[in-house]
Structure formats: C-alpha cells, structure tokens
Amino acid sequence: MSLMLRCPHCGPRTIEEYVYGEIPVVPDSITDPNQRDVDFAFMKANRRGWTTERWFHLFGCRRWLTVERNTVTNQVRQPTSSS
C-alpha cells in the first residue's frame, strides 16, 4: 500500500498526488549570513524519526498541508492544519 496522506479538503489520497515541501531550519550555530543562505538553500536536516514537513496537494486541491511523519516507519500523524 502506498503511503497515504489525509488532505483536510480532499480526504485520504496516495503520496503520488502530493509534492514534498521541506521546512528548512538553519542551525543557530551558523552565524555568517552568506553561510546561512547556503545552508537554507541546500543543506538538509534529513532527520531520522519524527519530522514535521509540508506537502503540496498538486493533483488535488492544490493547497499545502502540514504533516508529522516518522521517516523510519512512515507512520503519519494526521495533518493538524492547512493554510
């Protein structure tokens, strides 16, 4: 079974309908403004475990939703909000 995300507008849909959107977080330890820009643009936390991420429902309502997902088990906590 493909990974399912429940869109607040369209109901449960498979992951193929969505586009991934990261929430980039630049660590406070990086202070140089140029380095912060590079980190923001390219570097990833790539967290193992629970992570909060954004998904864009491209082949549906074309709205963004926020999802909590475990990157090891792919367990999903229901989207808490949309905006």
Next chain:
Amino acid sequence: MNEFMEAQVRLSWQEARDSYDVVIIGGGGHGLATAYYLATRYGITNVAVVERGYIGSGNSGRNTTVIRANYGLPESVAFYQRSLELYRGLEAETDRWLMHNEMGLFWMTHTETGVRQEKMRAKLNTAMGAITDFVTPEEIHAMCPEIDLEGGGRYPVLGASYHPQGATARHDRVVWALAEGAMRHGVAVLQHRTVTGITMVGDRVTGVQTDHGPIGAGVIVSCVAGQSTLIADMVGLRLPIRSHPLQAFVTNHYQRTFNHIVASVDLATYVSQTARGEMLIGAEIDRQPSYSYQSSFDFLQSTAAKASMFLPFLKDLRILRQWGGVCDMSPDSSPVMGTTGIDGFYISTGWGTWGFKAIPAGGESMAELVATGETPDLIKPFRLSRFADDRVLADAGSSGTQQ
C-alpha cells in the same frame, strides 16, 4: 556471505586493533574500493573498514548493477568514464570473475525535446571519451527487435542514445573481489560493528566510537550510503543530502538471452537481464524522504506497467522478488566527495542512485585524496563546497530518477 563463498574468495578476517592510520566507515563498494586502492596503489595498509552489517549488505547489495558513463555534464562524463574503464580492467587486476558483461545501453526518449537532448548527449559523451551514438527507431529495431517502438501506443520511441560500453556486473562479486584484494595487503575489515560516534580534539578527528569499543584513527573516510547524515551529525557537519528509498525487482527467468540494457528517460524506467536470466527492472526513487527499506505494491504496479510499454514480452513474466534501498540524494544529482573542512574527515556521499557504477573511480579518487592530501582534479568539481561556490552540477536527467 555464506561459508561456501567465503571459502571461494579467501577473505582473511582480523581482530580489531586499537588504532589505524585510516578508518573507513562503510564496508560497501565505495568503502572497500577506497581501502583496496589505498593498499594497492599507495601501499597504505594500516587501514580498517568498519561495517555495521556484513560487507555489501547496504546499497552495494541493493542496486541494479548498471555501469555506464553517458552523463550530461563534462565533469560527470569524465569521472564515470574513468570508472567504466577501471571496471573493464578489474577482473584481470583482481583475478576474480565479476560477471562483467558489456551489453550496450539504449537510453530511449519519447519526445522531440528528448531527441535533441539525446543528440546533444551523444556529442558531449563522445567528446569526453565515452562512446555514444544517437540511433533512430529503425536502428533500435535492427539491434533490439524486442523493443516496441510504439511504446504501447502511448510512448512511441523517437530515438535513443546508444552507449555500447554500457555494462552490468555481479554486485556481490565486486564487493568480495575488492575486500579480498584489500585484505591480502593487510587491511582489516570489521563486520557487525556500528559506528556510534566520532571523537575530535579541536577541529581534528581522532577516532570512532563503536558498539564494540573505540578505534583511534588518523584519518576517517565516510563511505556510508543512505545514512550519511547520521555520520555527518557526529562531527557537526551539514550535508545537502536527503534520504529517499529506491526500489527494484526481478522477474522469473526469461528463457532467451536479452543482451541489452534498455532505459527510458521519460518514463524513468530501466531494464536489463541478470546472469541468472531474470529481468531486472528499476525505476525512480520514492517520493517521500525516508529511511525505510519497505517496498510497496504500487511501485511494482506502476513500474511493471511502464516497463512493459516498451518491452511487451515482460507481460508474460512474473515478479519473483523485490527490494528497496535508501539513497543519499543530493540536490543536483551529482556525488559529494572530498574534504569537509574538518581536519582528517573525508566524505564520499551523494551517490543517490548512481553509486555502483562509480565504485572503482570513487575508491581510486578517495584513496588518492587520503594518500596525498590533495584532491584529484577528477573529483574537484564534486566537492562539498561547490554549493557555497555556486558551482552546482545539475544532472538529474542522466540519473534516471528525475522527479
């Protein structure tokens, strides 16, 4: 590896010592190749390869074993062509049969823009030493009549770039041959030992912590796949890497020889025949970043549908087994290798879905870097600092995994 194979390839395991000049994290193709070339080219043998499972149990045992150099950027073509040439000589050099088989690879396209792109690829590759020709549908049919040029009615084949040196090799044998060659020179390969931390004094690494005790190291090379971020986190290094699962599957055996690798750029699907006669089919990475090795039914369904559009005989076969691996995807679909800004800590990562073909050149380049302290010209373009320098090497179209 089972006992029979261990007897065949004469691997000599050692007890761990307290410290080594070089500790390589990850006993897959890249880690063992680095150790192999350090030992054979530079005589550096006080080396340990630390592997959390058994050798080749990570992505080296989970890939689709395609060796090719038909990339889209001059830097990439030069690097992968070097790797392809090293592969050609590796059987003679290691005196081990790697089942290396130059089948020739069709890189097919189904769009007019794709035709222009493949013509350009053929020119660029040829200029950089990787033999590639643009072939028309008629020529494709003459060489490989199994391909349905109508593409199941939906994806007509408009042409392909043909790469005659495209090859496959048996992944386990590559890993074992490199391990055996390194061990013969005294390299220690430590299996079932997980690196849990990296010790540092100031800005310099001094050793690794493992679940079986610490090991001192003059130099640490991370050749980890899938979990590179976890290693980089140990030294506070930020990487442009996201882990994505990649799946593949084989069918039961096709009772005729199919001596080609056939890939569709637009469908991001590729097919070849294994030495056992199974048809090996791979496609693009999973959408969600994940460390999960789970394979899924809908991957089988969508990929089988795509592959059988251009190779209709696949419809008569059945799927035998499927598997997944976790790939280090870089933002520009090019590897990340070399120095890290941390003294004594080198990294070889970002191998995404293109790591197997790069094993010899990756190992050779990392060995040269470790031995001489100088980054070889061949891998300078792939440095980690290219992102800060605004010199990204965007080549997703050559990886076969574009999203």
